[in-house]
Structures are given as C-alpha cells and as structure tokens.
Amino acid sequence: MNYIAEGFAGAFKMIVSLDKEMIDAAFLSVKVSFSAIFLATLFGVPLGFYIGINEFRAKKAVITMLNTLLSFPTVLVGLMVYMFISRSGPLGGLNLLYTPSAMVIGQFIMALPIVAALSLSSTVAIDKRVRKTAVILGADKWQSAVIVFKEGRFGYMAAIIAAFGRIFGEVGAAMMLGGNIKGYTRNITTAITLNTGKGEFSLGIALGIILLAIALLINISFNYFQNKRL
Amino acid sequence: MEKTFFEAKDIIKKRGETFILSVTRLALEKGKIYGFVGPNGSGKTTLLEILSSLSPSDSGDLFFLGEKIESKKESGLSFRRRTHFVMENPLLFNMNVYKNLEIALTLRGAPKNDRRQNIKNALASVNLEKFEKKDAGKLSRGEVKRAAIARAFLREQEIIFFDEPFANIDEANIKTLEAAIKNVNKKNKTTIIFTAHNIFQAYKLSDEVYTIINGSITRGALENFFSGKREKEKDVDFVKISPNIKIAVVSDSPAVNKIAIDPKDIIISLEKIESSAKNVFKGIIKKTHLENGAVRVYVEIDNSIEFISLITKSSFDKMNLSLGAEVYIIFKAASVTVF
Numbered sequence: 001m002n003y004i005a006e007g008f009a010g011a012f013k014m015i016v017s018l019d020k021e022m023i024d025a026a027f028l029s030v031k032v033s034f035s036a037i038f039l040a041t042l043f044g045v046p047l048g049f050y051i052g053i054n055e056f057r058a059k060k061a062v063i064t065m066l067n068t069l070l071s072f073p074t075v076l077v078g079l080m081v082y083m084f085i086s087r088s089g090p091l092g093g094l095n096l097l098y099t100p101s102a103m104v105i106g107q108f109i110m111a112l113p114i115v116a117a118l119s120l121s122s123t124v125a126i127d128k129r130v131r132k133t134a135v136i137l138g139a140d141k142w143q144s145a146v147i148v149f150k151e152g153r154f155g156y157m158a159a160i161i162a163a164f165g166r167i168f169g170e171v172g173a174a175m176m177l178g179g180n181i182k183g184y185t186r187n188i189t190t191a192i193t194l195n196t197g198k199g200e201f202s203l204g205i206a207l208g209i210i211l212l213a214i215a216l217l218i219n220i221s222f223n224y225f226q227n228k229r230l
Numbered sequence: 231m232e233k234t235f236f237e238a239k240d241i242i243k244k245r246g247e248t249f250i251l252s253v254t255r256l257a258l259e260k261g262k263i264y265g266f267v268g269p270n271g272s273g274k275t276t277l278l279e280i281l282s283s284l285s286p287s288d289s290g291d292l293f294f295l296g297e298k299i300e301s302k303k304e305s306g307l308s309f310r311r312r313t314h315f316v317m318e319n320p321l322l323f324n325m326n327v328y329k330n331l332e333i334a335l336t337l338r339g340a341p342k343n344d345r346r347q348n349i350k351n352a353l354a355s356v357n358l359e360k361f362e363k364k365d366a367g368k369l370s371r372g373e374v375k376r377a378a379i380a381r382a383f384l385r386e387q388e389i390i391f392f393d394e395p396f397a398n399i400d401e402a403n404i405k406t407l408e409a410a411i412k413n414v415n416k417k418n419k420t421t422i423i424f425t426a427h428n429i430f431q432a433y434k435l436s437d438e439v440y441t442i443i444n445g446s447i448t449r450g451a452l453e454n455f456f457s458g459k460r461e462k463e464k465d466v467d468f469v470k471i472s473p474n475i476k477i478a479v480v481s482d483s484p485a486v487n488k489i490a491i492d493p494k495d496i497i498i499s500l501e502k503i504e505s506s507a508k509n510v511f512k513g514i515i516k517k518t519h520l521e522n523g524a525v526r527v528y529v530e531i532d533n534s535i536e537f538i539s540l541i542t543k544s545s546f547d548k549m550n551l552s553l554g555a556e557v558y559i560i561f562k563a564a565s566v567t568v569f
C-alpha cells in the first residue's frame with residue numbers, strides 16, 4: 001500500500017520543483033477553459049437575459065431545450081465536434097482537430113447552455129418590482145434593462161462559475177478533440193487519465209491538487225466580490 | 231378656457247370579461263390632495279398604475295395639461311419623469327440608500343451639483359438622514375418604504391402617486407409622513423393622489439375623497455351607500471333598499487345592486503315639488519353638521535334609513551331648517567352611482 005504515500009510525496013516534489021510537464025498541462029487547462037468560458041459568457045449571459053426579460057410564444061420550449069442541453073454528455077459533445085472538424089468533416093479544411101482550438105470549441109459548446117440556462121433562471125428570479133421601479137424612476141427601455149441586468153449580476157457570476165467548474169474538470173471532449181498530445185494539447189484532466197493508466201500517480205495527484213486550488217481561488221474571489229456587493 | 235391639469239376619460243380595464251376598472255371622467259386640479267378609498271381588490275392600485283401611466287388601460291385617454299399621455303410612448307415616459315409613484319411595497323435596488331436616491335436623479339437628468347443636498351433633504355424629511363450609507367438589503371420594511379417616499383420627494387414633481395402610503399408604517403412615522411406629504415404639496419404645489427383603505431386617513435389628509443368600489447369611482451366617501459334587490463317597474467329600474475324604499479337608478483345591467491348617492495346631489499325641499507327627479511322621499515331631519523360653509527343634513531326616511539344631504543349654509547338658514555323638521559329629499563335617478 002506504499003504507493004499511495006509515494007504518490008503524494010512525488011506530487012509535492014513536483015509542485016515544489018515546478019515540474020515542466022505539470023506546468024504545461026496546468027497552463028493549457030487554464031488557457032483553454034478561460035477562452036471557452038469567455039466566449040460562453042459573451043453569448044450565454046445575454047442570451048439567458050434576453051429570453052428571461054422577454055415574453056414570446058416559444059419561450060417555454062426554448063427553456064426546456066436549454067435545460068435538456070445541460071445534461072449533454074461531454075463525450076457526445078466530443079463526438080459531434082469531432083465529426084465536424086475531422087479531415088473529412090464539413091470544417092475539416094480548417095485543420096482544427098487535435099489543437100487547443102478544438103478543445104476550446106468543445107468546452108464552449110458545453111459551457112454555453114449552462115451559462116445561458118442559469119442566467120435565464122437568475123433573470124426570471126429577479127423581483128418583478130425591479131423593472132417596475134426602474135420605469136417609475138423614469139428609465140426608458142434600455143435603461144430599465146440595464147438596471148434589471150445589474151440586479152441580476154450575482155446570478156450571472158454564479159452561472160459563469162458553475163459552467164467553469166464543469167468544463168475545467170471535463171475529460172471526455174478534451175481527450176477526443178485535443179488528442180492528449182504532450183506539450184501541446186495535454187491538459188490537467190487528460191494528463192491525469194493517461195498517467196493513472198500508466199500507474200504513475202504522482203503527476204496525477206499534483207495536477208489534481210492544482211485543479212482544486214484553481215477552483216478554490218475562483219470561488220474565493222467570487223465570494224469576496226459578492227460580499228463587497230459591487 | 232383654461233386646460234384641465236390632469237384628466238382621465240372613459241378608462242376601462244378588464245381582466246377576461248370582468249371590468250376591474252371603469253372610469254367615465256376624472257378631472258384633477260393642480261396642487262390638491264386626492265384620496266381614493268376602497269376595500270381591498272376594489273381596483274385602487276390598478277387605477278393608480280393607469281393614472282401614473284405605469285401600465286396602459288384597455289381603452290380611454292389620459293391628458294396632462296391638455297396633452298395626451300400614452301404609457302408605451304414617449305409621452306408616457308416624459309410624464310413619468312415629471313411625476314412619481316410610490317408602490318405599496320416599494321423596492322430599493324441592491325445598493326446603499328444614497329445611491330438608490332441618486333439613481334433616480336440620474337435617470338431624470340438632474341444637474342450634478344445639487345444632488346447631494348437634494349438627497350440629504352429628502353432623507354431628512356422621512357427621518358432617514360442617518361441611513362445614507364446603509365445597504366438597502368439591511369433596511370426594515372418600514373424603512374424601505376420611507377426611503378422610497380424620500381425618493382419621490384427628491385425633485386419638484388407635478389404629481390406624486392402614493393399607493394397605500396400609510397400601510398406598514400408605524401404610528402410615530404405616520405405623523406412625520408403626513409406632515410411631509412402636506413409640506414411637499416404646499417411648498418411645490420405638487421398634486422398628491424393617494425389610496426387608502428382607512429377612510430379617516432383619507433379624510434384627514436385630502437382635499438377631496440373619492441370612493442372606489444368594484445372598479446367604479448364616486449366622488450365623496452361612501453355616504454348614502456345602500457344595497458338591495460333589483461326591480462323593474464314600468465320601464466324604470468329600481469334598487470329596493472328596504473321594504474318601503476325603492477330607489478330609481480339608471481343601469482342596464484341587472485346584476486348591479488349596490489348604490490351610492492353623492493350628498494351634494496340630494497336636494498332638500500320643504501314641499502313635495504314637481505320635478506323631473508324620480509326619487510322623492512319624505513323624512514325627518516335627525517342631525518346636522520356644519521363644515522366649511524356647508525351643512526351636512528341627516529334625514530331619516532321611513533323611520534329606518536338615513537340619507538345625507540350636503541347643502542350650503544345660506545340655503546340651510548333661508549329654509550329655516552331645524553332638527554325634527556319634516557322635509558323632502560329629492561335626487562335624480564342619474565345621480566345614483568350603481569356598482
């Protein structure tokens with residue numbers, strides 16, 4: 001049973017010595033997931049907000065669809081994107097397969113419905129009196145939309161963080177679309193998968209610690225902003 | 231001819247097939263305080279929201295200084311920026327009290343330099359001067375309400391609409407609030423339109439009281455309010471309010487059976503005169519009450535039902551009326567409001 005203790009000891013050594021393979025994987029994870037979450041926020045928050053404040057006939061259907069997309073399996077996202085960007089697929093000419101960009105696309109597709117659906121429910125949950133008060137105070141259509149949006153700001157942040165948590169720890173699509181190429185598309189989760197298979201636990205544990213540390217950092221800063229009531 | 235300050239014409243609001251508001255004409259003057267009294271669910275809030283152009287009516291028109299106001303259009307927006315509405319359960323945004331007031335000034339394009347003093351004065355008028363820095367989320371319900379009222383006092387408004395301003399406010403602050411409302415009304419000639427379910431509150435504060443029941447408005451409080459059975463006789467509609475008293479009304483709908491008559495519309499005569507008025511009853515003066523140059527005369531009919539008539543002091547004296555005198559009360563079927 002010594003290998004567990006050895007695994008942890010090796011992991012700490014790697015973290016302290018800033019092991020190259022570990023750092024590369026961690027940086028790639030951060031780079032890919034931040035790019036994906038940035039894009040998902042750009043599209044998802046306005047989408048959820050727009051659906052939330054407007055009344056239209058297909059609203060219920062759209063909400064149901066978004067909620068269904070929440071449980072989209074990551075390997076299925078991997079498969080769909082793979083089909084599109086593989087050499088013989090419609091976007092094959094772009095040579096995206098097995099690049100970090102392909103991983104960004106996959107994670108973006110996973111994050112978008114989460115950000116949109118949670119932003120939507122935050123928007124719907126905003127007190128109806130917020131808009132009414134804005135109108136009373138003399139806000140025009142745009143100004144009242146901005147006021148409503150501001151009142152929902154913590155909900156949108158929470159939506160972004162929930163989506164980030166999902167894609168940051170995701171392995172299926174990253175593996176299928178990135179290909180787990182060392183030093184190029186190997187991120188935290190694919191590296192953990194590979195090394196566990198090989199029976200080398202140290203790198204896996206080190207990367208696991210880093211992954212959790214990053215997640216912790218993000219949540220702490222979220223809490224900080226929330227308490228400051230920006 | 232001078233334009234009416236604020237006028238509502240043929241306002242109708244329905245929910246499904248039922249009328250929740252139906253106002254033929256309401257003309258309000260600048261600088262007066264109007265109280266609308268009615269039970270819960272009578273349409274007070276709906277009326278206030280339509281008058282303040284917060285929500286549109288199904289049909290009918292609003293005019294402010296002769297200009298038509300449409301809720302969804304530019305005229306509605308600019309009207310809202312010259313007036314203010316305080317909800318029964320108002321809301322403050324998720325920021326401190328000072329910022330909550332400031333945003334109201336920003337949205338209305340108030341000049342930057344006198345904002346601070348403005349906000350301080352408004353908060354002081356509702357006893358909230360120490361709450362500037364406090365987060366809205368940490369205020370009690372009554373404090374939120376007072377802050378929202380302070381928001382209405384920030385600038386000189388043409389009209390301030392208050393929906394149940396005294397609900398959820400403790401006794402001590404009711405006095406402050408009454409004084410503040412009266413002060414704004416006097417100082418800026420701001421017209422005040424408020425609702426209350428407490429009739430005494432309404433009388434205490436307002437120049438004119440209107441009653442609203444089932445979405446219909448009558449001038450005055452619920453005086454001469456009766457209910458009874460509908461009857462039809464020789465093409466005349468009646469409401470039978472007691473075994474011996476039938477009141478002629480004008481109403482096509484057989485469902486309505488509540489009536490009210492404005493005391494101003496009831497004439498007192500010493501003899502049974504011939505006139506076009508369908509309602510003539512003999513009674514005895516039971517009580518009189520002098521108020522602002524007019525006399526409120528309580529006449530009992532058929533030893534059971536009391537009607538109130540409001541006549542001028544001079545006619546009262548000229549007719550030599552006194553307690554116990556036998557008189558006739560006369561009013562037209564058309565002056566009976568039906569609900």
